[in-house]
Amino acid sequence: MYTLRKDRPTLKEAMTAPTTPLIETAIEEQLDRLVNPGTWFTGGERHAICSAARDGDATSAARRAAQRVSKEPTTITAEWISELAADGLGIEAYVEVVSIASIIRAVDSFDFGVGVPQRALPNPVDGEPSRLRNDDVDLHNAWVPTTGRAVPMNVLSAVPAESAAMNDLLAAMYLIPAFNISEGPTMGNKTAERDGLTRPQMELVASHTSLLNDCFY
Amino acid sequence: MLRESAQLLGLDVDMKGVGSPTVDSGIPSGRELIAFTEAVVLRDELEVETARVALEAGLGKAAMVRAAAVIGAFEMVNRLMDAAGVGPTEQYRSMGEVIGVPLPQRFD
Numbered sequence: 001m002y003t004l005r006k007d008r009p010t011l012k013e014a015m016t017a018p019t020t021p022l023i024e025t026a027i028e029e030q031l032d033r034l035v036n037p038g039t040w041f042t043g044g045e046r047h048a049i050c051s052a053a054r055d056g057d058a059t060s061a062a063r064r065a066a067q068r069v070s071k072e073p074t075t076i077t078a079e080w081i082s083e084l085a086a087d088g089l090g091i092e093a094y095v096e097v098v099s100i101a102s103i104i105r106a107v108d109s110f111d112f113g114v115g116v117p118q119r120a121l122p123n124p125v126d127g128e129p130s131r132l133r134n135d136d137v138d139l140h141n142a143w144v145p146t147t148g149r150a151v152p153m154n155v156l157s158a159v160p161a162e163s164a165a166m167n168d169l170l171a172a173m174y175l176i177p178a179f180n181i182s183e184g185p186t187m188g189n190k191t192a193e194r195d196g197l198t199r200p201q202m203e204l205v206a207s208h209t210s211l212l213n214d215c216f217y
Numbered sequence: 218m219l220r221e222s223a224q225l226l227g228l229d230v231d232m233k234g235v236g237s238p239t240v241d242s243g244i245p246s247g248r249e250l251i252a253f254t255e256a257v258v259l260r261d262e263l264e265v266e267t268a269r270v271a272l273e274a275g276l277g278k279a280a281m282v283r284a285a286a287v288i289g290a291f292e293m294v295n296r297l298m299d300a301a302g303v304g305p306t307e308q309y310r311s312m313g314e315v316i317g318v319p320l321p322q323r324f325d
Contacts, residue, residue, distance in 0.1 A: 002239060020279070020282055023282070045235040050267060060298065069296050069300045073295065073296045073299035073300050074299050076299060076302070077302075081302075098297060098301065099297075101296065101300075102294075102297050102300070103293060105289075105292050105293060106289040106290060106293035108289075109257055109288055109292040110256055110285050110288070111260070112260060112288055113253070113257040113264065113267060113284070113285025113288055113289070114282055114285045115266070115318050136220060141302045141303060141304075142260075142301040142302050143301060144301045144302070144322065146301075150303045151303075152294045152297060155303065163253075163274050166293070166297070169293065170293070170294070173286035173287065173289050173290035173293075174286065174290035174291070187304065190218070190222045190225050190239060191222060191226060195279035195280050195282065195283040196276055196277050196279055196280035197280045197282070197283040197287070198222075198245075199218075199222035199226075199286075200222045200228060200230065200244050201245070201247075201250055201276075201280075202243055202252035202284075202287050203218050203222055204219060204234075204235065204244050204247055204250055204251070205250050205253075205254050205284050205287045205288060205291075206287055206290075206291045207219055207235045207237060208250075208251055208254045208255070208258075209238060209254055209287075209291040209292060209295065210294075210295055211235065211259055211318060212254070212255065212258040212259065213258065213291075213295040213296075215293070215295035215299055216304070216305045217298040217299075217304065217305055217306075
């Protein structure tokens with residue numbers, strides 16, 4: 001089972017680290033993680049889910065889900081998630097698929113933006129999924145169970161390993177998810193600046209990305 | 218957050234610039250940021266190089282890399298929220314009119 005690197009940056013280190021190495025490290029860590037055994041899928045299955053999200057075959061419920069999350073996320077309905085469950089993809093496994101498809105999309109969009117080719121996935125790593133459940137989740141304002149009202153930071157909380165990984169990537173690519181800290185590159189700092197990009201500039205990019213994706217959260 | 222952070226920096230922002238590339242948002246290099254975002258999200262092979270060069274010319278390479286990272290982060294977050302069925306909050310429901318883009322029917 002994948003565990004987060006022991007040498008991952010502390011909050012203080014992450015707040016002062018130079019950007020490009022921080023993003024690169026975070027992306028390489030995610031790619032490695034995506035082909036390791038997860039919570040409900042083996043490394044091989046996660047590799048296939050990633051490939052399906054990118055354009056690979058969609059011959060299983062998990063792969064169909066990955067492709068739709070990646071390509072047509074706004075067409076997803078609660079009924080369709082129920083159909084996936086009837087086809088063997090339980091809600092927690094669905095959450096893991098959502099995470100995998102969303103994370104690989106983040107990586108691919110970044111690479112397309114900076115002008116480098118799409119990265120190849122590493123070979124899958126053998127091992128068994130952890131099957132670790134989070135008993136502290138329930139249905140609130142989402143179709144998937146979460147710890148409290150669903151917001152981006154806890155939307156994957158039914159699968160804690162995915163939630164932690166996604167928040168790590170969010171911290172490296174956007175801002176550190178700490179609303180109670182009003183200095184440094186944190187979400188709580190309304191005047192944060194990163195690499196010469198001011199908070200309003202970051203928010204303009206974020207808002208326009210969401211608009212183009214037809215996402216109105 | 219865009220409006221709030223802009224006010225703190227003393228910027229006079231036209232929120233319609235978020236929804237329309239033809240409207241100047243009032244944010245420095247806003248047009249270049251919007252053009253780059255469109256090229257990346259829409260995977261426009263023809264436009265992305267031009268948009269990248271223009272953004273780098275205006276804000277520098279590090280800012281261009283950061284902008285690409287922010288796009289990546291929200292490509293991820295958008296999918297997470299849509300796939301989990303989390304719709305707009307009450308606070309966000311009023312934003313459609315402000316930015317000149319009404320909420321789609323699926324949120325009625």
